Amino acid sequence: MSSAEAKAARRAKFEGVFEKIRDELVEHFAGEGMPAEAVKWYRDNLNYNVPGGKLNRGMSVVDTVEILKGRALTEDEYFKSAILGWCVELLQAYFLVADDMMDSSITRRGQPCWYRLPEVGSIAINDSFMLEAAIYRLLKVHFRTEPYYADLLDLFHETTYQTEMGQLVDLITAPEDKVDLSKFSLERHRLIVIYKTAYYSFYLPVACAMLVSRIPETYTVAAASGSATVKPYDLALSILLPLGEYFQIQDDFLDFSGTPEQIGKIGTDIVDNKCSWVVNTAIKLASPEQRQLLDENYGRKDAEKEKKVKALFEELGIRKVYAEYEERVVGDLKKKIGEIVEVEDGLKREVFESFLGKIYRRSK
Amino acid sequence: MSSAEAKAARRAKFEGVFEKIRDELVEHFAGEGMPAEAVKWYRDNLNYNVPGGKLNRGMSVVDTVEILKGRALTEDEYFKSAILGWCVELLQAYFLVADDMMDSSITRRGQPCWYRLPEVGSIAINDSFMLEAAIYRLLKVHFRTEPYYADLLDLFHETTYQTEMGQLVDLITAPEDKVDLSKFSLERHRLIVIYKTAYYSFYLPVACAMLVSRIPETYTVAAASGSATVKPYDLALSILLPLGEYFQIQDDFLDFSGTPEQIGKIGTDIVDNKCSWVVNTAIKLASPEQRQLLDENYGRKDAEKEKKVKALFEELGIRKVYAEYEERVVGDLKKKIGEIVEVEDGLKREVFESFLGKIYRRSK
Ligand SMILES: [Mg+2]
Ligand SMILES: [Mg+2]
Ligand SMILES: [Mg+2]
Ligand SMILES: [Mg+2]
Ligand SMILES: [Mg+2]
Ligand SMILES: [Mg+2]
Numbered sequence: 001m002s003s004a005e006a007k008a009a010r011r012a013k014f015e016g017v018f019e020k021i022r023d024e025l026v027e028h029f030a031g032e033g034m035p036a037e038a039v040k041w042y043r044d045n046l047n048y049n050v051p052g053g054k055l056n057r058g059m060s061v062v063d064t065v066e067i068l069k070g071r072a073l074t075e076d077e078y079f080k081s082a083i084l085g086w087c088v089e090l091l092q093a094y095f096l097v098a099d100d101m102m103d104s105s106i107t108r109r110g111q112p113c114w115y116r117l118p119e120v121g122s123i124a125i126n127d128s129f130m131l132e133a134a135i136y137r138l139l140k141v142h143f144r145t146e147p148y149y150a151d152l153l154d155l156f157h158e159t160t161y162q163t164e165m166g167q168l169v170d171l172i173t174a175p176e177d178k179v180d181l182s183k184f185s186l187e188r189h190r191l192i193v194i195y196k197t198a199y200y201s202f203y204l205p206v207a208c209a210m211l212v213s214r215i216p217e218t219y220t221v222a223a224a225s226g227s228a229t230v231k232p233y234d235l236a237l238s239i240l241l242p243l244g245e246y247f248q249i250q251d252d253f254l255d256f257s258g259t260p261e262q263i264g265k266i267g268t269d270i271v272d273n274k275c276s277w278v279v280n281t282a283i284k285l286a287s288p289e290q291r292q293l294l295d296e297n298y299g300r301k302d303a304e305k306e307k308k309v310k311a312l313f314e315e316l317g318i319r320k321v322y323a324e325y326e327e328r329v330v331g332d333l334k335k336k337i338g339e340i341v342e343v344e345d346g347l348k349r350e351v352f353e354s355f356l357g358k359i360y361r362r363s364k
Numbered sequence: 365m366s367s368a369e370a371k372a373a374r375r376a377k378f379e380g381v382f383e384k385i386r387d388e389l390v391e392h393f394a395g396e397g398m399p400a401e402a403v404k405w406y407r408d409n410l411n412y413n414v415p416g417g418k419l420n421r422g423m424s425v426v427d428t429v430e431i432l433k434g435r436a437l438t439e440d441e442y443f444k445s446a447i448l449g450w451c452v453e454l455l456q457a458y459f460l461v462a463d464d465m466m467d468s469s470i471t472r473r474g475q476p477c478w479y480r481l482p483e484v485g486s487i488a489i490n491d492s493f494m495l496e497a498a499i500y501r502l503l504k505v506h507f508r509t510e511p512y513y514a515d516l517l518d519l520f521h522e523t524t525y526q527t528e529m530g531q532l533v534d535l536i537t538a539p540e541d542k543v544d545l546s547k548f549s550l551e552r553h554r555l556i557v558i559y560k561t562a563y564y565s566f567y568l569p570v571a572c573a574m575l576v577s578r579i580p581e582t583y584t585v586a587a588a589s590g591s592a593t594v595k596p597y598d599l600a601l602s603i604l605l606p607l608g609e610y611f612q613i614q615d616d617f618l619d620f621s622g623t624p625e626q627i628g629k630i631g632t633d634i635v636d637n638k639c640s641w642v643v644n645t646a647i648k649l650a651s652p653e654q655r656q657l658l659d660e661n662y663g664r665k666d667a668e669k670e671k672k673v674k675a676l677f678e679e680l681g682i683r684k685v686y687a688e689y690e691e692r693v694v695g696d697l698k699k700k701i702g703e704i705v706e707v708e709d710g711l712k713r714e715v716f717e718s719f720l721g722k723i724y725r726r727s728k
Contacts, residue, residue, distance in 0.1 A: 029529065033555060038533045098493070102486045122466045123535045125489055129462070129528045136521035150514050157500035164493045165393065169402045171487050191397060 014059050015051060017082040018089075022046045024141070025134050045114070045127045046134070049093040050086070052109050057092060057205050058085035060355070064209030067350045083142050084152075084208040087135045091156065091200060094135075095163060097128040102167075103176055103272075132160070148211045155211065159204045166195025174275040179299035181283060181291075189280045190245060198244025206236050206351060214345070221341040232347045239336050239352050246329045247359050252276040253322045254364070256313060263364045270306045273299025278318055279309075285316045330360055378423050379415060381446040382453075386410045388505070389498050409478070409491045410498070413457040414450070416473050421456060421569050422449035424719070428573035431714045441576075447506050448516075448572040451499045455520065455564060458499075459527060461492040466531075467540055467636075496524070512575045519575065523568045530559025538639040543663035545647060545655075553644045554609060562608025570600050570715060578709070585705040596711045603700050603716050610693045611723050616640040617686045618728070620677060627728045634670045637663025642682055643673075649680045694724055 001009065025046065030039045065081040066073060073081065099105075100113040101124060107113060115124035135156060143149050170192045173183045210232065220227050255267035256278045269276045279298060286294060293312055297305035337352045365373070389410065394403045429445040430437060437445065463469075464477040465488060471477060479488035499520060507513050534556045537547045574597065584591050619631035620642045633640045643662060650658060657676055661669035701716045 032526075032529060032559075034529060034533060035552070035555075037536055038529075041532060041536060098489045102489055104486075122468075123532070125462045125466055125492075126528055126531045126535060128489075130525070130532065133521065133525035133528055136517075137525060140518060140521065144514075144518075150508075150517070153500075153514070153517050154504060154508075157497065157504065161494070161497035161501060162396075164490055164497055165396060165398060165402075167490045168405060168487070168494065169398060171490060172401055172405060173399075188399070191399070195396075 010059065011055060013078075014055060014062065014082055014085065017079065018051050018086055021083060021086055021138055022050070025137060028137065042130065045130060048111075049097055049114055049127075049131060050089055052111075053089070053092070055085075055089065056358075057201050058082075058089040060205040061085035061088060061209050061212075063354060064206050064351050065213055067348050067354065068209060068213040068215065070348075080142060081209065081212055083138055084212060085205070087138055087156065088200070088205050088208065090131050090135045090138075091160065091163075091204070094128050094132040095167070095200070097124055097131065099167070101125070102171060148214070152208070152211055155204065155207050159200050162195050162199040163197075166192050166197070166199075170196055170275060174273050174299075176273060179273050179295075181279070181295055181298060184275055184280050184283055186277070186280045186284060189275055189277055192275060193245050193248040193277075194241055197248050198241045202240040202244035202247070202355070203237055206240055207233060209351075210236065210347075215347065216345075219343065219346055221343050221346070223341070228341075230341070230346065235340070235347060236351075239333065240355075242329065243333060243352070243355055243359070246326070246333070249277040249322075249325065250359065250362065252278050253318075256310070257319060257322075258363065270298060270309050271301050278313060281318060281321055282313055282316050285321075286312075290316070326361070330356065374423065375419060377442075378419060378426065378446055378449065381443065382415050382450055385447060385450055385502055386414070389501060392501065406494065409494065412475075413461055413478055413491075413495060414453055416475075417453070417456070419449075419453065420722075421565050422446075422453040424569040425449035425452060425573050425576075427718060428570050428715050429577055431712050431718065432573060432577040432579065434712070444506060445573065445576055447502055448576060449569070451502055451520065452564070452569050452572065454495050454499045454502075455524065455527075455568070458492050458495040459531070459564070461488055461495065463531070465489070466535060512578070516572070516575055519568065519571050523564050526559050526563040527561075530556050530561070530563075534560055534639060538637050538663075540637060543637050543659075545643070545659055545662060548639055548644050548647055550641070550644045550648060553639055553641055556639060557609050557612040557641075558605055561612050562605045566604040566608035566611070566719070567601055570604055571597060573715075574600065574711075579711065580709075583707065583710055585707050585710070587705070592705075594705070594710065599704070599711060600715075603697065604719075606693065607697060607716070607719055607723070610690070610697070613641040613686075613689065614723065614726065616642050617682075620674070621683060621686075622727065634662060634673050635665050642677060645682060645685055646677055646680050649685075650676075654680070690725070694720065 022043070026039060026043045029042050034042075061084045062073075062078065062081045065077065069077070096108060097114050100108055101115045101122075105113050106116065114120055114127065115122065120127070136153070139149070139152055139156070143152055146152070169188070173188055173192065215232050217233070218229050218231050221230055222228075252269065252274075254263050255269040255274075255276065258267065260266050268274075269278070279294070282294060283291065290312055293308060297308045300306075333352070333356055337349050337356070340347055340349045340352075342348055386407070390403060390407045393406050398406075425448045426437075426442065426445045429441065433441070460472060461478050464472055465479045465486075469477050470480065478484055478491065479486065484491070500517070503513070503516055503520070507516055510516075533552070537552055537556065579596050581597070582593050582595050585594050586592075616633065616638075618627050619633040619638075619640065622631065624630050632638075633642070643658070646658060647655065654676055657672060661672045664670075697716070697720055701713050701720070704711055704713050704716075706712055
């Protein structure tokens with residue numbers, strides 16, 4: 001099997017678990033006596049909004065469990081890890097269905113946004129709620145008797161709250177229809193990215209994998225001074241938040257620099273008034289004249305203005321600033337990862353190396 | 365102190381707890397490094413949407429704990445019960461902020477709906493999410509070390525899911541803008557009411573009170589045959605769901621029959637195409653001609669059509685049907701309540717009698 005074939009098989013196996021849990025959710029729903037029309041609706045909601053993405057977040061739960069265990073998983077281990085992976089994907093679906101409404105977006109993953117379907121409309125709000133509720137239904141059915149059940153619930157709750165905090169700050173910092181760059185800054189960008197993206201996309205999958213692998217709250221490792229106490233969840237967080245920030249900065253950079261052939265879409269951050277790393281870096285570097293150009297042209301639905309902004313980004317040397325940032329942050333991350341002391345049943349460097357390997361210098 | 369003064373003092377004490385938990389939530393949010401503008405936003409969200417209702421659901425947690433314990437509560441017992449009460453109110457706020465968007469409602473509790481505030485708009489979706497997230501933040505801070513913590517989380521999750529199921533069925537049965545009475549029936553009405561209202565308004569507060577009072581999963585009581593096992597949560601459910609159904613049927617009836625002076629608002633169920641007990645009863649009783657009148661006049665934003673529907677309701681004797689229903693259901697409920705065998709640390713009849721007393725023959 002080629003590497004591409006292996007990757008496709010891995011994805012197909014993970015998608016197979018979606019079918020199971022979708023059927024489980026829908027059968028439970030029908031079993032509550034819900035009418036056929038509602039059963040179909042819920043099934044459509046799940047099918048339309050949950051699979052179909054890149055599935056990186058969900059599959060990274062399974063990958064991380066494999067790395068932590070250092071061996072192939074039994075069928076049962078795979079299934080439980082994959083359920084947690086789909087819970088992460090359900091959480092993302094919950095956020096995205098709502099985010100598209102709040103952003104007045106048109107398409108998502110190459111199809112109309114759910115709320116744009118004529119029969120759906122604002123019912124999409126309740127549909128997003130049900131995607132979230134599905135998480136807790138699945139956790140109850142599959143994890144209720146585990147000693148880490150409450151930890152798992154706390155983890156999902158906290159991550160959800162963090163993401164919503166980030167979403168709020170994003171929404172009031174960069175409303176789609178009102179440009180005010182005085183609210184923007186690299187610090188604000190960092191806060192939004194950590195809360196809105198990094199916790200749920202990077203920390204949540206790894207922490208799920210750590211819980212299901214029974215990594216304890218603390219453990220002891222050998223150290224120069226004899227021994228040291230490790231808090232592995234805090235340690236993972238201290239690497240995964242900057243990693244998530246790097247991922248989003250890269251995403252912002254690719255939106256500006258990537259060709260459509262490369263990134264598979266046309267960047268719209270400039271016309272959408274996004275609080276992107278690129279514009280925040282430009283704001284930091286701009287002269288008063290350049291700042292005025294930004295104020296007058298950023299975030300407008302106008303191709304000419306977009307061009308002017310792009311030209312300014314080039315003039316300010318954003319590409320070089322990004323390249324330097326990338327090398328620096330990757331160096332820092334590698335150093336931190338290298339400092340992890342590996343013990344049996346503890347964290348493994350490879351968990352983080354694997355994420356970093358997938359992200360570093362990616363072009364899409 | 366007069367009974368009205370005692371009632372006002374009871375409410376004021378409960379409202380005092382809201383101030384505390386709001387400040388606790390806002391301080392935690394600010395402590396996460398959120399910008400001042402976002403802190404103000406979250407505080408406004410909580411203040412605008414959480415208190416200000418009748419608070420029956422929230423205060424019934426405290427009342428029920430008092431009845432179960434058979435004595436006044438200590439300050440700490442009161443505080444914990446009141447927090448659970450506010451969690452129920454937060455859950456309702458979460459639903460209502462979203463429901464108003466989905467129903468295109470204009471006002472709520474005598475003020476514009478949150479999403480109608482010009483600066484809010486669709487950000488209200490994320491704001492509703494944050495009201496829900498606040499529940500789990502409060503439960504974690506105040507109940508994490510309790511042995512019933514996971515039960516409490518399960519209870520809130522399940523109730524949330526049930527309410528969302530009911531909301532979905534309601535939304536697709538009675539869309540605000542498309543009248544199709546062929547979807548209506550008393551059975552459909554019952555399903556919607558039980559799921560959308562009864563679980564969260566009646567079972568949830570009582571089950572919260574039972575958990576915090578440490579009522580066990582099962583206990584034994586004396587019976588004719590020696591002894592019997594009681595499942596108190598199932599028993600409570602078997603009374604509170606029909607009680608909740610009765611409450612909603614009464615609400616539907618008052619929307620039709622109550623004068624504005626009585627109910628403090630003008631009934632709009634007919635023009636709003638609500639899947640109400642009144643129209644479903646009319647559908648059941650209507651001749652083909654009367655049904656045609658309903659099909660042509662129900663759910664239209666037209667005062668003349670509304671009048672015709674009202675006249676038909678009178679013609680069909682809805683008032684008498686309701687009066688008979690009320691006496692029958694109250695009789696059934698009293699019988700069920702009377703059958704409860706009281707033991708120490710078990711369920712008390714008064715829990716249910718107190719609810720019934722507040723509802724029976726109410727006129728607002
Ligand atoms: Mg968006
Ligand atoms: Mg957005
Ligand atoms: Mg992007
Ligand atoms: Mg409504
Ligand atoms: Mg509604
Ligand atoms: Mg009503």
